[in-house]
Amino acid sequence: MKTIRNIAALVLVLVLSLSLVAATSADVVYRTLDEIKASGTINIGVFSDKNPFGYVDENGEYQGYDVYFARRIGEDLGVTVNYVSTEAANRVEYLETGKVDIILANFTVTPERAEKVDFALPYMNVALGVVSPDSRIIKDLSELTADDQVIVISGTTAEDYLIKNNPEITLQKYDTYANAKNALENGNAVAWANDNTEVIAYALQNEGYTVGIPSLGSQDTIAPAVTKGNESLLNWINDEIKALAAENFFHKDYEETLVDTYGLDYEDSLVLEGGGAV
Numbered sequence: 210m211k212t213i214r215n216i217a218a219l220v221l222v223l224v225l226s227l228s229l230v231a232a233t234s235a236d237v238v239y240r241t242l243d244e245i246k247a248s249g250t251i252n253i254g255v256f257s258d259k260n261p262f263g264y265v266d267e268n269g270e271y272q273g274y275d276v277y278f279a280r281r282i283g284e285d286l287g288v289t290v291n292y293v294s295t296e297a298a299n300r301v302e303y304l305e306t307g308k309v310d311i312i313l314a315n316f317t318v319t320p321e322r323a324e325k326v327d328f329a330l331p332y333m334n335v336a337l338g339v340v341s342p343d344s345r346i347i348k349d350l351s352e353l354t355a356d357d358q359v360i361v362i363s364g365t366t367a368e369d370y371l372i373k374n375n376p377e378i379t380l381q382k383y384d385t386y387a388n389a390k391n392a393l394e395n396g397n398a399v400a401w402a403n404d405n406t407e408v409i410a411y412a413l414q415n416e417g418y419t420v421g422i423p424s425l426g427s428q429d430t431i432a433p434a435v436t437k438g439n440e441s442l443l444n445w446i447n448d449e450i451k452a453l454a455a456e457n458f459f460h461k462d463y464e465e466t467l468v469d470t471y472g473l474d475y476e477d478s479l480v481l482e483g484g485g486a487v
Contacts, residue, residue: 238307239436242445245310250289253279254309257294258387261410261470262315265294274466275313278332278433281458282311285449296384298364301325304436311446312434315404317366319429327437329446330484331430332459337367338405339422340393340412347400348421350375360389360401367402370426393418406479410470430481447484454483 245251255275256263263273271279271292283290293309300316303309304326317335318328339359341347353359358379361368371378381398383389390411393401401408405423412418433450435442453459459480468476 237438238305239439239442240307240310241439242441245288245442246286248288250291251283251286251311252291252293252309253282254293254295254300254303254312254314255279256296256314256386258385259315259407261466262406263313272466274333274462275315277462277466278459279311279313281453282446282449286445296364297362298384300364300434304434307436310435310439310442315406315431316434317404317429318432319366319369321369322434325437326434327439327443329433329435329443330450331432331481332450332484333406333431333481334428334479335431336405336423336428337370337402337425338408338420339400339402339425340408340418340420341400342393342396343417343419345399346419346421350378350422350425353378353399357400358398360392360398362386362389362403365403366426366429367404371402374426406471409475413470430485450484457482 240248255271255273257265257271259273261273263271263275266272276292279290279292293303295303295309295312295314297314300312300314301322304312312326315335316322316328318331322328339347339350347353358381359371360381360383361371363382363384368380368382371380381392383392386407389401389403392398401411402425405420408420409423412420433446435446459482460476463476463480467479471479
């Protein structure tokens with residue numbers, strides 16, 4: 210009887226162990242570096258409407274600063290890049306569900322996001338900014354009245370910052386950059402708060418608008434992100450960013466994709482080479 214009980218106990222332990230392995234496997238939604246290479250394709254989430262960082266041109270091709278980097282990742286991995294159009298509010302979800310392998314969509318590093326995804330080394334500096342019509346340039350948030358509304362994109366650091374630090378400000382939330390721009394131009398709100406790179410570009414490209422607040426809150430960085438726990442892909446991206454510094458890759462990226470918008474004055478303040486180590 211004792212022997213039978215021992216065998217039964219061992220069988221139970223084995224069944225529980227297999228169940229745990231199965232459950233753990235089911236929870237893993239990401240593809241490892243080797244799996245990506247074996248498939249021949251990598252899925253990278255980028256914006257499709259945020260010129261000049263990620264957008265679709267008149268020929269239906271993805272272009273922009275983030276896309277330039279994504280293209281190089283595909284080349285160095287020896288795989289084809291499948292660009293997945295994403296919105297700001299979907300970036301974390303797309304990683305958590307395995308819809309993409311990497312997010313390259315102006316993803317600002319924050320402690321809250323780092324609890325849900327794994328960020329690689331940064332490749333760009335960023336802060337928040339506020340753009341408004343020349344008829345009423347907002348130079349400080351204290352100038353806003355109770356009737357004023359500010360445009361934000363859902364899922365962005367601008368939304369998080371204003372909700373946390375200025376809950377008295379009424380926000381107009383939009384899912385896409387195109388809708389946010391249309392709202393500003395239609396006079397639906399007095400200002401638009403977003404990454405300073407975005408609002409600076411908007412003011413440079415659209416006469417009649419000024420960035421009255423060029424830096425709001427802390428200075429942050431933009432980095433690639435992968436699904437939580439995908440260490441093989443994360444380590445490869447970090448090594449790639451370090452290696453690309455030898456050729457000043459991100460400065461070249463800036464000069465190919467951003468210089469027409471920002472000029473050369475912003476290059477050294479925005480670009481990070483080697484994750485900021487150089």
